[in-house]
Amino acid sequence: MKQMFYLDKFNYFQQSGKQVIYNFKYNQMKRQRFDLLEVNKNSQIEILGFLYVNQSVVLGQYINILPLKYLSILHSKSEQFHVDFSELDQTNLTLITLWIQNYNIKAQTKLENFQALQNLILESTDFKDFSVLKNLKLSYLQIKDNRMSFRDKRTICQLTSLYQLHLDNCGFREVHLLQDLTQLRELTLKNNSLVNSDFMACEFRLLQKLDVSYNLLKSLDYLTALSPCLVELNASHNKIGKLFYSDEHDVINVEILNLSYNKLFDINQLTRFTNLKELNLQSNKLGEKRVKVLKQLQIQSLNLTSIQCRTLNCLNTKSVTKVIMDSYIQNFNSFNIFSCQNLHKMNIYSAEIPNQKLEQLNIVKQSTEIISKGNYYGHEYFGNKKLSKFIQLLIFGAIQYQL
Incomplete structure (x- = not known):
């Protein structure tokens, strides 16, 4: 049949x-x-x-x-x-x-x-x-939720034609097994219980993108030895308290860095990331003083959600184009939004923005569209304004003003 x-x-x-x-x-x-x-x-x-x-x-x-x-x-x-x-x-x-x-x-x-x-x-x-x-x-191999024996891992290491390798929840703990795959451009090792960052000493000289999220890493030591071509690093959902414990001072060329959901208490070493354009620090309880170093960086996109930062003064107003923050912001008046000449998008979750600041936003020249989600009055207030360049302001929660 x-x-x-x-x-x-x-x-x-x-x-x-x-x-x-x-x-x-x-x-x-x-x-x-x-x-x-x-x-x-x-x-x-x-x-x-x-x-x-x-x-x-x-x-x-x-x-x-x-x-x-x-x-x-x-x-x-x-x-x-x-x-x-x-x-x-x-x-x-x-x-x-x-x-x-x-x-x-x-x-x-x-x-x-x-x-x-x-x-x-x-x-x-x-x-x-x-x-x-x-x-x-094979040039692309993705394996997910598949327990692998030591022999299986050795086999993977012999696939020298691979350019992209994704091993998600496969029981990998010794990344040194992969060190012969020097041709890799992209490597994902999420959900693998990695504890030590010494695997970064492996020389993946052509590697451009690395995902080690959802592991047990405590630092990013040896990162400079990994690849001079590395552009994007996702180290979110680990246990990183300090970026580097070693005495290295080499420059790191990473442009996109995700450090969200870690235990960061010191980010001063971010100055080594001289090409950093996009940074996610969400859910790291850094506080006001520890984020001042961000003003020294040329970051364009910045996520500071849930880090207990109460002002926007840590921003580099010349470089930033996108900002995501939340209800910890209290001193919105102390921040001059006009100084952000290239700002295109700002997401502010549950912030108490005073009426006079909204009046200023109404005449910002670089704006064409300001959208409010979660507050109908915000949409009413900004919806009929004709402005010149594109900017999105997403305002979630209680906005303090009257029409």
């Missing part, structure tokens, strides 16, 4: 002139049916997505008749079904991207047959045999 699928969604993509996405959803209800087996070899389908197919799937007989380049098999429920590629025709394997979520991959599945495969995403698949990946020329 043939498996039947009804057409759940249909989108036509003009990309490359002929890419078509079919999303099939299996259901026993009497609805419009679409028999995938009736698709012939002349079809131009290159991207195929299975959504929530509530049974095990044998895909070989389907893939063989299509010139597929992208295949996704996703399931949101807790029970896991099997994906079986056992009927693959090795003469017609054009697949470039494979994404499997919440399906167990059968042991006899031979992923190494996908010689064109470049991008592989395995989420909650309980994949067992990583050795098969050695025969692939």
Whole structure:
């Protein structure tokens, strides 16, 4: 008996002139049916997505008749079904991207047959045999919620064609295993119980983006040895109290730095980040005195939510274009908004902004649109003003003024 699928969604993509996405959803209800087996070899389908197919799937007989380049098999429920590629025709394997979520991959599945495969995403698949990946020329590999043995980790380290590697909740504690992957441009190691930052001594000389969020790091020591090309670092949700405990003084070229949800008590060493443009310090109880160093930096985008900062005087008014702050601000009058010549967006959550300051904002020349969320009167007050350049002021909570 043939498996039947009804057409759940249909989108036509003009990309490359002929890419078509079919999303099939299996259901026993009497609805419009679409028999995938009736698709012939002349079809131009290159991207195929299975959504929530509530049974095990044998895909070989389907893939063989299509010139597929992208295949996704996703399931949101807790029970896991099997994906079986056992009927693959090795003469017609054009697949470039494979994404499997919440399906167990059968042991006899031979992923190494996908010689064109470049991008592989395995989420909650309980994949067992990583050795098969050695025969692939993967440039992108993402593995999530998959416990990996030491042998599995060693296998990953042999994938020297990788440019992007994402290991989320995979039990990685010794990042030194990855030190041979010197060609990496992007590395994600979130949710891996990393404690020591000494792994940064590994020389990923081409690395541009690093995500070590949701670990147990206490500092960013050895960061300068990691990569001179590093542009973006996400170290949020760790236990960082001080940026560096070592005596290094080298300049760091990172432009985007996320240090939110840590235990920072000292940020004076931020002056080493000479190219820093975007900084997130949310939920670090730094206080007023400890953020004064920010005035020395050329930061354009700054998030100071929940750091108990009571004024805006820590801002570098010449460089800042975007600011996010919150209800700890009390001395709004002491801040001259006219001095922020390049300000485009300011989010202020639950701030008590005095009436005279709102009157000043009404005539700021660089403004064209000021939006208030969470307070209807704010929208009424600013909604009909015609101003010149773009600025958003999002005011959440109790705004102290009268119309």
